[in-house]
Amino acid sequence: MRNRFTHEHLLNFLCDSGPEDYRNFLRMDQENFDYLLDLLRPDIEKKDTKMREAIPASQRLSITLRYLSSGMDLEDLKLTSAIAPQTLHLIIMETSNLHRQTLLSPLGLIKYMSL
Template sequence: MIVSECVVKKRTKLKRRFWIRPSLRNRNKYRGSDLIKELILDDADNINLEYRSDVGFTNFFRMTSSDFEDLLNMIGPKITKNDTKFRQAIPASERQAVTLRFLATGDSYHSLMYTFKISKQVISRTVPDVCEALIHSLRDYVKMPQNERDWEIIAREFQDKWNFPHCVGAMDGKHITLQAPLNSGSDFF
């Protein structure tokens, strides 16, 4: 009798506490598209100042607002989702913005969730989708080595120009954490 009660209690499904996290429920008050518009407007107000007018937007997304729009025109149709009866789809501009912020800063999905008011589960599906669209759309603009000889030429150029052996690429503006090998002394910082 006691055992059967325990089994019955285990089988009862726990009621979901909430469908959308309460802090994300007010997404319509302050959406990512509002953030994009505010950054563009802030930069427009600074046109007559001595420094570049696109500073805020460029600092946040690591590209100018015009480049952002050009990129959105290229990938927008590939990343646009349809609205449902339950909720409105996240606009393509916000999907692109989340992905670019992730790529530019390496912020965690958790951090991006609070910045853009989009759940981390949705972000975890959005970033790969947008990256795939970027790869597909930009393949004509970014040339990758096609064979082993091309890679060797690049490595030789790094060696000749920078005295950096066995290097086939470099990233700019991205801080990454490295684990120094044991007993490597001051070779790695």
């Protein structure tokens, strides 16, 4: 069920509808999103197990950015992502911390400033 309600489907739709809609949703353009995803993917990507499918890195990042940019509470975000609030909290905390660590590292700053 979660696959039908992911942020990825919405982001694909927004990308097709125009860059302004995409930018309004995540407060950044697709190029910056893809750059951040490439930078963070090794740290935020999880593996599937026999018990569950992992939430993709792109969805983890889009959920975090949406939460940070919109001020939505976890109950509202649950409705747009079909992910339990407890899991959303873990995703947001983990991704935010890794985002901060990566961008504040000297190499991360150099890479980001060259974009």
